[in-house]
Every structure is written in structure tokens, then in C-alpha cells.
Amino acid sequence: MNRSESPETDEDGPDEAEGTRGWIATDGGHNSTDPDGAKEFVSGDGSHHPGPPRFVTVGQGIVNPNGNEMETRDELAPWNPDPDGEYSWRVADAPAGSAAEPTDEPIAEFEPDVPGEYALTLEAPDGTHELTVRVFPEEDEDDPRPQVSLDATVADDRIELSATATVVGGADDALEVEFYVDDRDDAAVSPDGTIPLSDVTEPVRVYAVAVGDRHSVPDAIELVPADDGGGETTVRVEHPFEPPSWVEDAVVYEIFTRRFPDQDDPTFETIADRLDHLEALGVDVLWLTPFLEAESGFGTPMDHGGPHGYNTRDYFAPDPDLGTLEDFEALVEACHERDIRVVFDLVINHTADTHPFYEAAVDEDHPEHDRYRDWYRWEDFDARDADTYFGWADIPNLDHGNPAVREYLLEVIDYWAPTVDGFRTDVAWGVPLSFWTEVHDRVTGADAEFFLLDETLPSDVEMGGGRFHMHHDDVLHDVLEAIGQWAGDGGVSEATADADGAAGATSQEEDEDEGEDAVADEFTDSAAGLDTTSADAILEAIAERDRRGAHPDSLWLQYVENHDTDRYLERYGRETQRAAGAATFTLPGVPMYYYGQETGLTGRREPMNWDEFDDDLFEYYRGLSDLRQSHPALRTAAALERIAYETDTDAAVAYARDDSAGNRVVVLLHFGDGSATLRIDESVAATDLVSGEAVPCVALEDDESFDYELTVETAAVLEATAE
Template identity: 70%
Template sequence: MDWRRMRMDGGETEPEASFESGDGSHHPGPPRFVTVGEGIVDPNGNEMETRDDLAPWNPDGDAAYAWRILESPDGSTAEPTDGPVAEFEPDVPGEYTLALDAPDGTHELTVRAFPEADEDAPRPRVELDATVVEGRVQLSTTASVVGDGDPDVELYVDDRNEDLLEADGTIPVDAIDEPTRVYAVAVDERHSVPDAVELVPGTDQMDHPTVCVTHPFEPPEWAVDSVVYEIFTRRFPDQDEPTFETIADRLDHLERLGIDVLWLTPFLEAESGFGTPMEFGGPHGYNTTDYFSVDPDLGTMADLEALVDACHERDIRVVFDLVINHTSDAHPFYEAAVDETHPDHERYRDWYRWADVDARDPDTYFGWEDIPNLHFGNPAVREYLLGVVDYWAERVDGFRADVAWGVPLSFWTEVSDRVTDADGEFFLLDETLPSDVEMGGGRFHTHHDDVLHDALEGLGESVTGGVTDESADEAGAADDGADAVADEFTDSAAGLDTSTADAILAAVDDRRRRGAHPDSEWLLYVENHDTDRYLTEYGRDAQLAAGAATFTLPGSPMLYYGQETGVTGRRDPMNWGAFDEDLLEYYRRLIDLRKSHPALRADADLERVASDADTDAAVAFARADPASGRRVVVVLHFGEGTAMVDLDESVDGTDLLTGADVLASDGAFAVDSVVVLEGDES
């Protein structure tokens, strides 16, 4: 396999990749698609609103940049704000052409502004494809929207390429002399997240011009059906010697489980290293003090690289937790920014966002004053952080972007272009809560499915009423002082009825209503480092059902360390030597079935199944594989004891998960937590 940093013959490593955004110029990237009344803005002090801006790519922090309007719709008086990184709020629907004056010349950027719309209306989706027929590239689109809409589709050629689209919507093959990207946007009551194809020129054996069609927003093939495992880095290894080396010593556990991706929470030098008490979140590492050094208490860079190599030897990819929305207030840049006597004060005072710049009161989230937010309106900050991205993209297989909603969309677009151009197998996962579909379509491949997570939480509360016994209450007590990100947000499942188990299907349906990009994947999780343990909060029966939901619904299932072994505290040490073996075997079977049955893979369809149960805590659905025709019916039960469920579906009576016969004499199925049944081929 072509693993990153894989040791080659003679112990040498692969040559480092060359990182460059776009064509290497300061051109600000692809066309922008916005709504009048929202625009492209970076609101200071708003903890919940996604940020965006206009910025040069491959920025030089010491160079001069300026934005201006070249063309705008009749009646518009909108202008970009002053500064190298600008905001722009279109005031009239239509097409705008902006100019960025940069050291390497003037670059033009299209901004398509759509009319204001009802934000509660379903958002359309679009898929763009292309074929080459008789010397011409023919573009084809498929647009859809939940409800009665009939979306139109608009096509745009990237401003960095010559507009080769002809009146009939085709492009002559011999006119394409450089990689050319074409975008499609569906328009109904609202506009869609764009889709794109890239047309790459070449020649055939007869030296005739040809074009290869690629889909740049598709996730790496290896990531689509991966099972992810998140570890709280300083709590997972051997507690007598918690290091990268002892994490590597524990990888056999992940290999036996069938894990494909290891997500490491931050391991850089940080203010919250070993010894940080739980009232301050424990040793979480999310307040960085040095982006280019690993925590020496965990080991050396060589030890980290040995851990990555050990993962690769087991066919496990490694995802780095990229924390670039903020730093620690102990970071040298911040110390310089707040100290007027510091020799570097003038350089760094504009590296952070300020609630009150004169008082040096930083802009932060949720009152966390020890993690000041970085200022992406400063090209020097962007230049520096792109260096951080380049450095770590050479050492891992993907990024999980912490607090992705706090970093402008334009920056993530550049990061995606930069790392995936250097390595088409590189993987990008975002944390946005509530999840934002704008993060798809050329920014991130996979998104935290917070709607499903919150539906599982609400369902657990409805079924069990919360903590179920004194032991669970005591287990959660150690976490009472640790404020969790998820606890600070508005309930992402608001509007979903979580009093019945059908809520999990409504959560999946919600992806399409919100207009998620067709290539977007979803990370399905029961718990993570920012939530309480589901086992602790809602009990064993509900945890078994919730875990099964994440392995049987469409998406990429994730385990948080110890979920499979019975850890009860949010950030407790891994319970090595004290595993709940029954629970562990349950998750092993779930993973094995998820990987072995084609109807449970990512591209299998989800269908509702008519059923009749003796409890609202049960739900049935089907998954069908279009390629093989194989079909399964899954029944989940979140309550205690056994539910009896009648299915309006022809299925085999043997549970694929356990091999047990679950068909009762009256034709109903007995479901403790989950049964998976082979259905008739579709």
C-alpha cells in the first residue's frame, strides 16, 4: 500500500510532497455562491455562526493585497471591505466580478448571489458528471430537493480557467489545454452546495487530444467504509508509562477489533498536558503552545513516526487532530500580542481576534479565556497555519479539524485544495456543531453527524430517564466539572421527536433536507471526548442499541476508546486488564458484520420498514446493496428487556449478529437490543 511516510528499501522515507494551493498564484480560489442578506462575512464574537471571507491563496504575510468590484448587477452598491482579507455582502441578486490586486497581478473572482430565501426550506442537491463524445465534453447534472420543488441548474467555469462553455453546454476537447474545473449549482427556493468535475487534458496513442474526467470532491476510497477509533491520547496508553510507544503496544487491540482509522486527540505541546485536573478538562491538549513539537512527556517525533508506522503495518490510517481555530494563552505569539513591552508585540498583536483590543480582551468561545481565537483576517496568520498544515500532512493520513466552524470557509477550501492536490488519498473530517453542509463540496469529506448523535441522546433520555443507577451516577461524578463542547450548543436535533426510536431515521433523512453534498460522508458516534459516556448516562441496554445504530445506518461508524470495554467516565484511563468481555465481543461482532455484509456498506440504500412493536423504543429499517441485490432488515430496541416486533417484510429468522433464531411462534421477532435479518434480494 502507498502509505504516507512508509519506510522504503534501505530504511529511507518517501520524498516530501510539494504543497501549493491552486496554481501557486495568489488567486483566491473557486467561484463563490452566496445568498443576499448573508454574504461573505466573518462575524466577531458570534459563537454559533459559520465564518467566511475573501482571501488570497498562498499568502505572503508581508505583501499588499486589495479587493475591488469590477462588475455588479444593476442597482448594486455593494463593495468589499478594505484590507487584504475582505468581507463582501451582495445587496442585489446576480453575478458579481471581484478583483484581487496582488503582487503577482490582478485576479478575478465570480461571486454568484442568490435571492434571500426561507432558511427553513429544504435545500436542493446537485450531482455533476461529464462524458467525452465525438470530441466534445458533455456535461450532465442531476438535481433534487425534498418536497415538490423542481430545481434549475447553473454551470460555471472556474475563474482561473478560460470560459470554454459553448451555448449548447458542451466544451470542445481540443480547447482544454490545462486542468479545468466546472461547477454546478442547483437552484430552487434556496441554492445548493456546488458540485464539480475537473477536466484533465492529455493525448491518446495517436497523439489526439483527450480529456480525463475526475470528481475532486469525492472522498478517498479507503475512507468511505472505514471504522474509526478515537483515543483520548494521554488516557489510552499504559497508565504506568503513557507514551507513543505504549500506545503502539496497544494497537493489537485495535487490529483485533477491525479498526481502519485511528483518530488521535492532540499530542502537541500544550498547556493542558499530563497532570491537568478534570475540573479543567483533564490532559486534553486542545490549547496548543507549539505547533511543531510533540509533547515530550509522550515521547519524541521519532516515537510518533514509529507509532504511525506501526499503525500502517496493521492497515490502520492515522488522523491528526488539527487545532487551528485558537491557541493557548500561553502560546508565545499570544504572550507577545498582549505584552506591549514584548519585542515582537507589533508583529503579533493582530494575530488574534479581540472582543476589546485596547483592553487586550480576547475573543473566545463559551468563556474559555485561556484559548484565544486566531485572526484569519491577517494574511500572516494564514501563511503560518498553512505551514502547520503542510508539516503535519506529511506525517499523517488525514486531519480532523477541531472547531472547524470557527475557521473561515475560504481557508478550509484552500487547505482541501492544497493537501488533496499533493496527495489524492488525504482525508478531511470536520467538527461543526451544529453540522454545516457548506463544509462539504470541496472542503471536507466527512462531517460529525451531530443530529444523529443528539437524536440518540434524546432517545436515551426518553427511554431511561437518564442515569439508571447509583453506580452510573458515581461514575459520571468525576466529569461534573469538565464543560463539554457538545453541552454548550443548541440541541442539534431540535425539531425531531426523540420520544420514539424512529428519531434515528428522521436524523438520517435530515441530511437530504439540509442539502448535504451527495459525496459527503457522516461520522456516526455514540460518544466522544466532549460528551458523557452513553453507558453511564442511559445504561447498558440503550448503549447496545445506540452502538448498533452507528454500525447499521449509512455513514462511518466511530468508537470512542473504552466504549467497547465498559469505561464509564468521559476521559477516564482505558480499563486495560478489566474489560467487559461481553461488551467487547458485542462490538467485535458488529464490526465484523458491518465489514462483511454488502448491505451494510456505505453505498447501500436505507429504506423504512413497516413494523408493529409493543414499545416505542423499537424501530425497524432495511439496507439494500444495489450491486449485489442483497438486503438486510435491522431492528433496534433501546429499552430494557425484550421487545416483540412484527415485520411487514419477508426475512430469515436467524439473527446474523449472533446466529440465534429470533422468530417467535406467533411470527413476531424477539429483540433485546438489535437483530439483523437477511431479507429477500431486491
């Protein structure tokens, strides 16, 4: 379906999406198409069933509170919601001693009071649906969290489930694994961890949770009936939480959409004119900050954040100053011709306070007031005090506990998903987990290659495992910031943190009073507990992913700066920026450029410096991109290995990367002034794979601990050689 076929809108009123209902599959399943061959979107099987089993702890609950700006939100919600439908929740079965009951709303909250297994029922217009809620005892969040990977094989007439459970610093054999079949599927797991093959006549979803001192994020498989090639029925095992293969080893490039193109004519067309730059840099994914019609369009001054676009006024219309829908589609097509995927910045936690829905909500004389008043969360409606984050008074939070809001936002997703390759979701922590579960099911069910990236800060591993494929790595970013502060040559000893834990203003609007940075207090602890006084803290940041119990398939977006931060180059200097950039390209994860990082841009949201490139810096980053994409030992799945090294400065670090085929490199980074000397117990070729230049190297023939002494200024990647 051509997205130029925009819905009918009323520019003078709140009927923005009238007639934009999502496309519901007529066969009750995924991957269907309309008569024109376009993908149709439906959540689950098209019913109101609320989705997969839920896994929570006593004291955590499934709640969506006002007031706590950094608390992950959640709810019990019917899928494919009908705003006019009647829904009610109740507890059908509970552990002995429990008195917990869901709240009395169509989209409900539930605070279990006793560990065990609960059966909840949802009475919906299409019948009764049952949902399993497994509740674990309260957990010490300082303990490492286990991880689990689920698989299955067919043996004779049975399907044998197999799960690998691990926990950092603990004994794997102390972990137990629990299996759960989706409540929508007609099958059961036997006590021996098997399922009769005869039970799988339709797809069956199975979930595994590792349980120790804490419980893991669940993993899942889908058992799909298939022909074994000889006419006999078998099953195909699918892994629905795996990310699309195209993003695993990608290089991402974020542009501040209204500042990246030629500023004399900043449009989608002139962005397309600059794609050769991205192609030369080895970019695989283009992330565009919001380009829809917004309050902060062209002309927004920098003391209000510049033309950032994060306060949406119309979810179905591009900013006309950038161009039309056809112009945007032409940009996407031009990207695809260069094998560059396009990621849409989805902003559905809040709207602008000038959005027609909000204007109707606050005006009691507006003819649509009663309809839209309940579309927003309120601290005090009588005072017109909307629920907001960090004092951002001009972006009121939507109420995702309203079925009409959910239905509308699913229409927004259905409208844009066919054109783009993925969503980056702004303020993802402010939208309930249950909604993201439905979104993941909906978009990946229609297109298994669709990609989802969350902005959740501090990062929350609950966003993995069936919600998002990739997370912003705020811990690594904060570590790089901390190292830059004490090791860089920018002369900055202290930084004021922003929404990503870095120096600079907030993502929505700079504080006019710099002493009142509400976001700083919330985000400065992303790297809490890590010793950031030496460069090897970057290795601890990577290890922190497993300690926190991230889903094994979760990917991590690695960056030194983005639209919410000051420029690393400006704050910490050129050499330190080069070292930090090399870290994002040589550690396991997905590296990201923020436009101009590679060309020497120093302003956070200033126009791209098309005529003033730092050519040496560009060639350096192009070398990093080329090596990242060409060397197997630097792929995301390659192992990170700590190696023995000795150095004359805390600003230097060494580590190795290797893959299962025996490819291995050693990485040396130095964040400080001048050069650093490192001794390593590795046999390496003394040629930097990024620059192709020789690295000063001395063989230590009389040293019993180390083989070579090398000198590095900022970064070197060396091929490991046979002893």
C-alpha cells in the same frame, strides 16, 4: 520528507516556526515532489488567486464577525499568502442597483446587496486575479435545500456536461442547474451545456449549482486532457470532491491520547503496544486527540478537563512526555503495518493563552508585540479581552483575517500532512470557509488520498463540496441522546448538553459552576424539528442530511459518545448503549468508537480499563465491526429503506439496508428495558448476523399485513430471504 526534521524553534520566544515555509511546487501545479521524493504543497497553481467561484445569498454575505459564537465565518482571501505583499479588492462588475464593495483589507469581507453575478478583482503582488461571486436572493432556511451531482462525457468534438439535481419533497424538474468555469481556466460553457474539446488543452474545473427555492452546495469536476489510447486527445473526468475510497467503509476509533496507553508509562510507544486491540476490533482509522505540546498536558485535573491538549503551545513539537517526533512516526508506521490510517486532530481556531505568540501579543514591552498583537481577535484589546468561545478564556481565537496567520497555519499543515493520513479539525466553524477551501485544495492536490473531517456543530453542509469529506453527525448523536434519556435504564430524565449536544462538560474545560454551561444553550437544538419521542427518529436523522442539502459525496461520522460527552453506558445503561452502538454500525455512515466504549469504560476521560474489560460487550462490538465490514448491505453506499412494522413500544424500530446487487438485511433495534416484539412485512432468516444466535420468530400466516413477529432485546440484523 521525514517529519523528524523539525524546524528550528526558539523555546524562549515566539519564533516557533522561523524557517518553516511551505514547500512550493516549482512547476506551478499539484502533485510535484522535492528532490528527495517528498510531496510538495501548494495551493492552486501557486499564485495568489483566491480560488473557486463563490456562491452566497443576499443577507448572508462573505463575513467573519466577532461575537456570534455559532455563526459560520467566511472571507475573501488570497491563496499562498505573503504577509509582506500588498493586496486590494474591488468590484469590477455587479448587477444593476448594487452598491456593495469589499472591505479595505488584504483579507476582505463582502456583503452583496442585489442578487446576480459579481466579478471581483484582487490586485496582488503577482498580478490581477478575477473571482466570480454568484449571489442568490434571500432564502427560507426552513425549505429543503437541493443537491446536485455533476458529470461529463465526450461526444465527438465536444464535452457534454450532465447534472442530476434533486430536492426532498419537491419536483426535480423545477430545479435549474447553472454551470461555472473556474476563473483561472481558459474555457467557457456554451448555452447548451457543452465545452469544445479543443478548449481543454490544460485542466479545466467546472462547477454546477442547482437552483430552486434555494441553491445547492456546488459540485465540481475537473476535465484533464488525456490520450484516448489511439493517439487522439480526449479528456479524463475527475471528481475532486469525492472522499478517499479507504474511508468510505472504515471503522474509526478515537482515543483520548494521554489516557489510552498504559498509565504507568503513557507514551507513543505504549500506544503502539496496544494496536493489537484495535486490529482485533476491526479498526481502520485511528483518530488521536491532540498530542502536541499544550497547556493541558499530563497532570491537568479533571475539573479543568483533564489532559486534553486542545490549548496548543507549540504546533511543531509533540508533548515530550509522550515522546519524540521519531516516536510518533514509529507509531504511525506501526499503524500502517496493520492497515490502520492515522488522523491528526488539527486545532487552529485558537491557541493556549500561554502560547508564545499570545504572550507577545498581550505584553506591550515584548520585543515581538507589534508583530503578534494582530494575530488574535479582540473584543477589547486595551482590557486584554480576547475573542473566545463559550467563556473559554484560556484559548484565545486566532485572527484568520491576517495573512501572516494564514501563512503560518499553512506551514503547520504542510509540516504534519506528509506523516499522517488525514486531519480532524477542531472547532472548524470558527475558521473561515475560504481557508478550508484552500486547505482542501492544498492537501488533496499533493495527495489525493488525504482525508479531511470537520467538527462543525451544528453541522453545516457548506463544509462539504470541496472543503471536508466527512462531518460529525450531531443530529444523529442528539437523537440517540434523546432516546437514551427516555428509553434507557440509566434513570436520567434530563441531560445538560455539551459542545456536541450531549451530557457532560465542554471540550476545553469543565465549568466549575455547573449552572453556567455556555455551550449547552447553543448545542441543544441540533435535532430541532425532529420528533425524538420514538426510536424511528434515528431514520429521520438520516433523512435530515438530504433535507439540509448535504453534498452527495459527503460522509457522516456516527458516534454515541466522544471526548466531549459523558459515557452513554454510564448515563443510559448497558442495553441501551448496545442498541445505540448498533444504530451507528447499521445506518448509512461511518461508525466511530470512543476508546473504552467497547470495554465498559464509564468515565468520560479516565484511563483505559486494560485489565477490566467487559468481555461480552467487547465481543458484541467486535461482531458489529465484522458484520459492518463484511456485509455489502451495510456499506455506507447501500440504501436505507423504511419498512412497514408494528411494535409494542416506542423504544423499538425496524428498517432495511440493501445494495444494488440485491443484498438486503433487516435491522431491529430496541433501546428500552427487557425485550420488544416487532411485526414486519419482510421474509427473513431468523438468525442474528451479529451474534449468530437464533431470534425468537413466529410466522404470521393469518395476518394480512405482516409476515413475521420477532422478539429482540437490544439489536438484531437479519438476512432477507426470497419470498
